[in-house]
Amino acid sequence: MYKRKAAGGVLSIFSSDLLYYQPSLAYYYLHHHGSALARYLCHRRRHVRSDCACAPSEKRAASCSFPNPSVSTNVKLSAARTIKAGETFDGKNLRYGRGVKCGGQKEGGTKDAVFILESGATLANAVIGTDQNEGVHCQGPCTIRNVWFEDVCEDAITIRQSSGTSTITGGGAKSASDKVVQHNGGGLVKIDSYCVQDFGKLYRSCGNCGTQVKRQVQISNIIARNGKLLAGVNSNFGDVATIDQDELVHQPDIGVRHVPGQQQGRRADDADQEHGQRQF
Secondary structure (H helix, E strand, C coil): CEEECCCCCEEEECCCCEEEEECCCCEEEEEECCEEEEECCCCCCCCCCCCCCCCCCCCCCCCCCCCCCCHHHCEECCCCEEECCCCEEEEEEEEEECCCCCCCCCCCCHHHCCEEECCCCEEEEEEECCCCCCCEEECCCCEEEEEEECCCCCCCEEECCCCCEEEEECCEEEEEEEEEEEECCCEEEEEEEEEEEEEEEEEEECCCCCCCCCEEEEEEEEEEEEEEEEEEEEHHHCCEEEEEHHHCEECCCCEEEEECCCCCCCCCCHHHHHCCCCCC
């Protein structure tokens, strides 16, 4: 099923298999069990139904102008840098890495991250280079603001909070063969004013974590180019993906896929990751 909110042109998807957006037709195609069900929904420009009550959303334009700091200022970390609870780290738009070659889709762990954010921590104004594996790990609710990933390795951002809200605002990610944001914990993830290019999934709710819970994601003001899915969520756990299409710029065949996650199984945590068990 789907749910349409009255204001702001916001669409919440609960349990359809795949969502396609066709701007030229102002249609959303929901494919369920191989059959197409077309619903004419609220469109952000001219094709607006009288009962839709769409209203302009706040303008927070995403940018795909990836910064390119001088190589001479690169920061190579010998170990993951931890940002303590409640603290803010301003990366001053420098490039950060670990001085290692990307291991591809071989699952890593928190120790392989560039930054580890404790509960309530903020990482701002940083470029994550190609010489790393695990990007940024949030151990609790965190804020990631204007952080750019030049070449995503396994994942760019891993969310491990048990509850609460993590916010990813501004910045962007390129060349993610699989996922940009991996949501392993609970709660809500907000992704706003973000640019993603050449990617598999912008967001994925973990499908094989040992402890499975309902997860939520809100996606707004996104520029998405050459990708497969904006969000992958688990229908059998009640995950909710909410997309504000008012400022959504993407190719027609990027949408939301709902797939059943595993009900049981050994937790794909750091111990499992050391043995190569991938999260999906």
